[in-house]
Amino acid sequence: MNEFLKAWKNPFDFSSRSRRKDYWMFALINFLVSLLVAFIPLVNVIYPLAVLVPQLALAVRRLHDVGKSGWWLLCPLPGAIIAGFAAFNQSYELAFVGAGLAAIGGIALFVFSVMDSQPGPNQYGDNPKGNSGDGSANQETVIA
Incomplete structure (x- = not known):
């Protein structure tokens, strides 16, 4: 649920990076909410419009995370x-x-x-996982 809310906190951020988990959790929760509102008049029209920009921004950030331009969405x-x-x-x-x-x-x-x-x-910002690319993020500190 935090990933879904995180996308709503930066709905117009088309320039940074987002992890797979953020993208797919948003997609799953959005799908479930869409199923719930599908049979509610007026809400079934408003919800898809309301979620459009955050969804596009998240997709662009996901593409940035793998080093691709957001234009790939087209x-x-x-x-x-x-x-x-x-x-x-x-x-x-x-x-x-x-x-x-x-x-x-x-x-x-x-x-x-x-x-x-x-x-x-990469050109779109730091890795959202926190990996520096040299493996140092995966090393554990041993306290003797």
Whole structure:
């Protein structure tokens, strides 16, 4: 639950990094809340709009954590646009190709979202895990 609330504390932070745990816990809790509000009139419209910006910011921060630009979120968009226009014009073969391109973009985003953090700092900030990249964060201090 803390990960869900953490995303709401920085809803407009599109520049730092977020861990896998933060991203996936937010996704899980958001999914469960969406199921709960799905049958409540008006709330089922307001909640998705309210959660849109924090969700996008968290996705961008997750991409930053693996060393990718937030622009990767747009990866499925060209295929989706092609599929939409093709389906509207009843060109179903082209719509299928566009949907396939969108799916490939979605798979790429999924792979990035499950990748481990880039060790140490990168151009988007320090590692949120606290790893310096030299293994020193994993060493235990022995008190004699």
